[in-house]
Amino acid sequence: MSRYLDMIDGPAHVKKLTLPQLHQLAEEIRYELITKLSKNGGHLGPNLGVVELTMALHYVFTTPKDKFVWDVSHQIYVHKILTGRKDRFHTIRTTDGLNGFALRTESEHDCYGAGHAGTALSAALGMCAARDQRGTDEQIISIFGDAALTNGISFEGLNNISTTTKKFIGILNDNEWSIAKNVGAIASYLNKLITNPRYNRLQKDFERWLRRMPKGDLAIKLGHKAEEAFKGAVNDITLQQNPASTESDGRGGFGSSLIFEEMGLRYLGPIDGHDLPLLINCLEFAKTCDHPVVLHVLTKKGKGYDVAIQQPEKFHGTGPYDVQTGASPAAKPGVAPAWQDVFGQTMVKLCQNNNNIVGITAAMPSGTGLKFLEKAMPQKYYDVGIAEEHAVLFAAGMATMGFHPVCAIYSTFLQRSYDIIIHDVALQDLPVIFCMDRAGLSPQDGPTHHGLFDISYLRCVPNIIAMAPKDEDELVDMMFTATHQNHPTFIRYPRGAGEGVPIKDQPRMLEIGKAEVIQNFFNTGGRKVALFGLGNMMSVARKAAMELTAEGFDVAIVNPRFTKPIDAGTTEFYGRAADLVVTLEDHVLPGGYGSSVLELFSEKQIQTPVVRIGWPDKFIEHASSVEYLREKHGLTVPSTVAQVKAHFATAVEVSATKFPVVA
Numbered sequence: 170m171s172r173y174l175d176m177i178d179g180p181a182h183v184k185k186l187t188l189p190q191l192h193q194l195a196e197e198i199r200y201e202l203i204t205k206l207s208k209n210g211g212h213l214g215p216n217l218g219v220v221e222l223t224m225a226l227h228y229v230f231t232t233p234k235d236k237f238v239w240d241v242s243h244q245i246y247v248h249k250i251l252t253g254r255k256d257r258f259h260t261i262r263t264t265d266g267l268n269g270f271a272l273r274t275e276s277e278h279d280c281y282g283a284g285h286a287g288t289a290l291s292a293a294l295g296m297c298a299a300r301d302q303r304g305t306d307e308q309i310i311s312i313f314g315d316a317a318l319t320n321g322i323s324f325e326g327l328n329n330i331s332t333t334t335k336k337f338i339g340i341l342n343d344n345e346w347s348i349a350k351n352v353g354a355i356a357s358y359l360n361k362l363i364t365n366p367r368y369n370r371l372q373k374d375f376e377r378w379l380r381r382m383p384k385g386d387l388a389i390k391l392g393h394k395a396e397e398a399f400k401g402a403v404n405d406i407t408l409q410q411n412p413a414s415t416e417s418d419g420r421g422g423f424g425s426s427l428i429f430e431e432m433g434l435r436y437l438g439p440i441d442g443h444d445l446p447l448l449i450n451c452l453e454f455a456k457t458c459d460h461p462v463v464l465h466v467l468t469k470k471g472k473g474y475d476v477a478i479q480q481p482e483k484f485h486g487t488g489p490y491d492v493q494t495g496a497s498p499a500a501k502p503g504v505a506p507a508w509q510d511v512f513g514q515t516m517v518k519l520c521q522n523n524n525n526i527v528g529i530t531a532a533m534p535s536g537t538g539l540k541f542l543e544k545a546m547p548q549k550y551y552d553v554g555i556a557e558e559h560a561v562l563f564a565a566g567m568a569t570m571g572f573h574p575v576c577a578i579y580s581t582f583l584q585r586s587y588d589i590i591i592h593d594v595a596l597q598d599l600p601v602i603f604c605m606d607r608a609g610l611s612p613q614d615g616p617t618h619h620g621l622f623d624i625s626y627l628r629c630v631p632n633i634i635a636m637a638p639k640d641e642d643e644l645v646d647m648m649f650t651a652t653h654q655n656h657p658t659f660i661r662y663p664r665g666a667g668e669g670v671p672i673k674d675q676p677r678m679l680e681i682g683k684a685e686v687i688q689n690f691f692n693t694g695g696r697k698v699a700l701f702g703l704g705n706m707m708s709v710a711r712k713a714a715m716e717l718t719a720e721g722f723d724v725a726i727v728n729p730r731f732t733k734p735i736d737a738g739t740t741e742f743y744g745r746a747a748d749l750v751v752t753l754e755d756h757v758l759p760g761g762y763g764s765s766v767l768e769l770f771s772e773k774q775i776q777t778p779v780v781r782i783g784w785p786d787k788f789i790e791h792a793s794s795v796e797y798l799r800e801k802h803g804l805t806v807p808s809t810v811a812q813v814k815a816h817f818a819t820a821v822e823v824s825a826t827k828f829p830v831v832a
């Protein structure tokens with residue numbers, strides 16, 4: 170049976186469909202999402218929730234002239250399918266495939282890139298300001314989730330809209346979920362708004378009216394009248410709910426409970442975010458508003474796929490799954506526990522033994538592993554919403570009261586808190602512990618999510634201690650050691666499975682700033698190569714050492730453990746003893762661990778050459794796997810061995826040409 174989806178080569182084709190055809194197209198898109206994502210995974214739940222919304226947006230507006238600015242943009246798959254990329258949709262988040270987020274370089278229909286939450290309102294407002302400067306008439310629509318509203322930047326944007334532009338359309342996509350259940354006052358406010366029975370009855374009347382609204386100017390004018398009446402009724406409800414708010418707000422009414430109205434935006438909704446005709450009418454209506462408007466749509470995360478509705482957290486960002494059952498493939502035998510799980514289980518033990526330790530997440534209980542603490546000791550667990558800046562300030566406040574807070578925040582998302590780390594935590598030398606998961610690659614998410622900058626952005630900050638464990642047993646040692654420090658302490662570790670080593674029952678206290686010598690030189694007479702394998706790159710160092718030894722090199726292996734303070738003594742010792750030093754790090758080279766070794770050698774006037782292995786000074790693309798990207802960018806055992814051999818081969822050539830051997 171031919172599909173309407175087959176007819177959609179671009180958004181213009183959506184406009185040509187009748188309502189029954191649009192409904193059919195929605196089902197075809199859901200089928201496409203569910204079947205195509207089952208192989209490689211992706212953000213299935215969020216995208217199933219915005220099928221009708223995205224179709225209505227493309228039905229009413231015209232990209233690329235009109236601009237859709239998506240918050241996080243993990244829910245952009247339907248937009249990508251409708252904007253000429255349906256034939257490549259099956260490649261999303263895979264090597265050389267579509268990016269899983271909005272990407273300006275991927276399509277003219279992607280007007281603004283994202284990946285981190287909270288950016289859509291401000292960026293869209295900036296586009297409105299640019300439009301107003303030029304006097305042009307494109308429509309700019311910001312689509313943001315209910316949890317994106319828990320991010321401070323969203324409110325910085327909201328605060329600035331009504332005094333900046335007359336034309337701004339915001340779509341609040343409210344599914345009551347973040348990755349986990351949404352949290353905080355915003356979540357309960359929105360929930361109250363949509364569960365108030367009187368409000369709901371009134372809302373139904375308004376929706377019925379809007380649905381029947383004929384096209385044309387008169388309808389639009391009537392629409393504004395109906396809307397004012399609706400608002401008045403809402404105010405009455407609010408007044409009855411909060412009799413204390415009897416003070417006039419000076420605008421001829423009483424203070425509305427609608428945050429958006431209070432911030433100078435016209436609030437419309439909440440409406441059923443899966444009701445296509447209603448969505449189309451409301452968007453047509455919003456299009457005519459000469460005042461910033463926010464349309465509050467209620468959607469269901471995972472709509473159309475029961476297992477995703479029943480498990481919104483799992484299907485927020487899922488791996489491969491069986492289409493029929495939603496089940497994930499069985500874990501391969503012998504796969505080591507995930508770093509995040511070791512972290513989470515260790516947090517429970519640390520909190521059980523020390524009443525001053527608490528765990529703080531910024532809306533990522535599962536991904537960080539802090540869900541173990543949430544379950545075992547909820548009184549020691551805080552989820553502050555998508556609010557990394559606030560999370561670190563909150564931790565700083567607790568630390569001034571004698572607590573030892575642990576902020577579990579991905580390396581990439583911790584970039585949001587950089588000023589707080591310097592201005593509040595380091596400057597006051599507060600004992601906050603930062604456990605940075607996803608330090609290294611998040612291959613399928615790509616450049617917005619790789620954690621490749623934290624060594625550089627932390628190394629320059631005074632008063633801090635920064636560590637990288639070689640395996641999960643050492644992670645536990647480092648967490649234990651961190652809880653005994655009176656300084657800000659950072660621990661970085663990668664996404665996914667650990668090294669599969671046994672974990673001691675009793676963690677060991679590490680000496681701050683002390684490296685671990687894994688293997689000394691054997692003095693075999695071979696060229697001496699010292700490998701400094703940082704964190705998870707120790708596994709590459711060990712294997713490279715074996716291959717180099719087999720090739721006649723004399724190899725020492727050092728586990729640096731600390732990126733601040735580095736072990737100057739050990740580093741200097743091996744720097745002087747070796748013919749070549751190789752540093753290996755799952756981090757960009759500029760300002761990374763290798764840079765700190767170069768700085769030390771320069772300071773100590775150590776002439777030994779240094780080969781630094783790490784990520785180049787560029788944004789690393791997304792791909793299907795870590796292995797592929799390491800292969801491509803030279804962070805592998807063969808590449809390490811090859812670079813060592815090339816160094817000496819070149820060294821021999823240079824010495825031969827520079828100092829020709831006299832016969």
Ligand SMILES: Cc1ncc(C[n+]2csc(CCOP(=O)(O)OP(=O)(O)O)c2C)c(N)n1
Nearest residue numbers: 215284285286314315316317346347348532
């Ligand atoms: C700064 C930042 N912190 C955390 C995340 C991880 N994250 C991705 S999506 C998401 C939840 C978004 O919820 P919402 O905005 O309601 O969109 P929904 O998934 O419900 O459609 C989170 C916490 C992120 N992308 N950016």
Ligand SMILES: CC(=O)[C@@H](O)[C@H](O)COP(=O)(O)O
Nearest residue numbers: 241243284486536611614664
């Ligand atoms: C879109 C977003 O930021 C999160 O969903 C992120 O993709 C989670 O990454 P992990 O799967 O590594 O936890």
Ligand SMILES: [Mg+2]
Nearest residue numbers: 314315316346
């Ligand atoms: Mg949500």
